Amino acid sequence: MDSAAKALGAEEVALALRAEAEARGLEVEILRNGTRGMIWLEPLVEVEIDGTRHGYGPAEPADAGAILSGESDKALGPVESLDWMARQTRLTFARCGVIEPLSLESYEAHGGLSGLRRALQMSDEEIVTEVKDSGLRGRGGAGFPTGIKWETVRTAKAYRKYIVCNADEGDSGTFADRMIMEGDPFCLIEGMAIAGLGVGAVQGYVYLRSEYPDAIEVMTRAIETARAAGVLGADILGSGRAFDMEVRVGAGAYVCGEETSLLNSLEGKRGVVRAKPPLPAIEGAFGKPTVVNNVISLASVPVIFEKGAQHYADFGLGRSRGTIPLQIAGNVARGGLFETAFGMPLGEIVEGLGGGTATGRPVKAVQVGGPLGAYLGPGQFDTPFGYEELDGAGGLVGHAGLVIFDDTADMLGLARFAMEFCAVESCGKCTPCRIGAVRGVETLDRIAAGDSAAIELLTDLCETMTDGSLCALGGLTPYPVMSALRLFPEEFGTAREAAE
Numbered sequence: 001m002d003s004a005a006k007a008l009g010a011e012e013v014a015l016a017l018r019a020e021a022e023a024r025g026l027e028v029e030i031l032r033n034g035t036r037g038m039i040w041l042e043p044l045v046e047v048e049i050d051g052t053r054h055g056y057g058p059a060e061p062a063d064a065g066a067i068l069s070g071e072s073d074k075a076l077g078p079v080e081s082l083d084w085m086a087r088q089t090r091l092t093f094a095r096c097g098v099i100e101p102l103s104l105e106s107y108e109a110h111g112g113l114s115g116l117r118r119a120l121q122m123s124d125e126e127i128v129t130e131v132k133d134s135g136l137r138g139r140g141g142a143g144f145p146t147g148i149k150w151e152t153v154r155t156a157k158a159y160r161k162y163i164v165c166n167a168d169e170g171d172s173g174t175f176a177d178r179m180i181m182e183g184d185p186f187c188l189i190e191g192m193a194i195a196g197l198g199v200g201a202v203q204g205y206v207y208l209r210s211e212y213p214d215a216i217e218v219m220t221r222a223i224e225t226a227r228a229a230g231v232l233g234a235d236i237l238g239s240g241r242a243f244d245m246e247v248r249v250g251a252g253a254y255v256c257g258e259e260t261s262l263l264n265s266l267e268g269k270r271g272v273v274r275a276k277p278p279l280p281a282i283e284g285a286f287g288k289p290t291v292v293n294n295v296i297s298l299a300s301v302p303v304i305f306e307k308g309a310q311h312y313a314d315f316g317l318g319r320s321r322g323t324i325p326l327q328i329a330g331n332v333a334r335g336g337l338f339e340t341a342f343g344m345p346l347g348e349i350v351e352g353l354g355g356g357t358a359t360g361r362p363v364k365a366v367q368v369g370g371p372l373g374a375y376l377g378p379g380q381f382d383t384p385f386g387y388e389e390l391d392g393a394g395g396l397v398g399h400a401g402l403v404i405f406d407d408t409a410d411m412l413g414l415a416r417f418a419m420e421f422c423a424v425e426s427c428g429k430c431t432p433c434r435i436g437a438v439r440g441v442e443t444l445d446r447i448a449a450g451d452s453a454a455i456e457l458l459t460d461l462c463e464t465m466t467d468g469s470l471c472a473l474g475g476l477t478p479y480p481v482m483s484a485l486r487l488f489p490e491e492f493g494t495a496r497e498a499a500e
């Protein structure tokens with residue numbers, strides 16, 4: 001039932017399997033689940049034989065008969081033994097593609113609610129300390145320590161507090177949030193409930209972009225199911241403690257991925273950036289202390305409480321603890337989601353996991369962290385995938401989306417797109433973003449026309465945007481522009497020395 005699989009024909013394959021089974025008089029149970037993340041193999045059919053799931057893909061309706069006979073040339077063998085699956089460290093995504101998304105019984109049978117039950121036996125301070133000790137950092141952008149944010153809200157004095165999940169997944173090449181919400185929605189619900197217990201909040205909101213209709217439907221139904229089962233509501237699992245939540249749908253503005261714009265939209269206002277201070281942790285949704293975390297941050301909480309903070313912290317490197325869901329996209333042979341501990345070299349992700357480009361041409365660059373992330377070239381492919389490590393290479397983790405380009409990519413054109421994107425999506429709150437992006441497009445057009453003197457102007461303008469913008473939209477737009485200029489100065493009509 002994953003959107004990517006459905007887009008590739010999963011509905012038609014399911015219908016064909018059912019029709020073929022009926023025609024043969026076979027009793028077949030067809031279950032619909034989330035994706036395993038191997039998008040190049042979707043639609044993926046898994047046939048359970050003696051308790052082991054065997055894969056067939058990418059399947060087409062015409063393959064139904066051969067799959068049911070066990071004679072298909074699309075046979076992949078046991079799914080868990082495939083190299084893509086066997087090499088992963090699946091903590092947050094352990095159930096995704098395995099369970100039926102809306103079956104609470106299936107969720108519990110695979111370890112679900114264990115973390116929530118443990119949290120119900122802990123004090124709010126102990127809950128927050130557990131998150132701190134895990135080393136969990138924000139998985140949606142800057143990588144701010146999750147436990148510190150929770151502690152700020154926990155100690156804030158207010159009669160009402162909120163948990164807000166930022167599910168406005170707008171970055172190009174990212175789909176981890178959607179995969180969790182469509183494939184394992186109770187994981188997010190459990191994580192938000194634990195967050196509520198930790199900071200003293202009794203109400204939560206999932207702010208979901210309107211472009212995700214399947215995720216909206218699955219999350220809404222999962223919340224209703226959880227409430228009916230006593231996982232949400234005034235008496236969580238009979239503990240006497242309360243937490244409830246609902247879905248709020250945004251209209252699709254990219255800037256609403258920024259937490260204060262999101263909060264304005266959540267409240268029914270125009271999605272524009274708020275000046276800080278006050279921070280949302282002090283004065284957030286409806287003027288009350290608010291935890292704003294990304295989907296993956298909150299969905300990582302249940303496994304921390306199920307297995308313990310130290311178990312989670314044992315993965316990773318440096319200050320980047322735990323696992324990261326890499327989303328590999330663009331011009332790539334094998335696109336999909338791969339969850340692994342922080343620290344894998346960038347080159348291994350692009351060439352080893354992704355298999356290089358889909359065209360077979362050399363990799364020219366990879367953009368990490370969405371449309372405002374920096375481009376990194378093959379000369380930087382030994383960089384470990386971690387917050388500080390990528391920052392040292394001039395990049396950022398962001399939402400861990402990687403978009404790959406081959407040697408035909410027009411880097412000047414891509415730089416211009418980043419500026420144009422910012423100009424279109426700017427909320428208009430601050431001058432560097434609102435005006436700077438427009439001037440940036442004009443300056444890049446001058447460079448494209450052969451005016452190499454405009455390079456210095458572009459550099460100064462990007463510096464102004466970085467230093468003066470109120471949010472990441474304007475502040476990060478120079479990243480792809482300046483990294484493209486640094487890596488490929490010849491495409492900007494100037495010498496490398498001048499670019500530097």
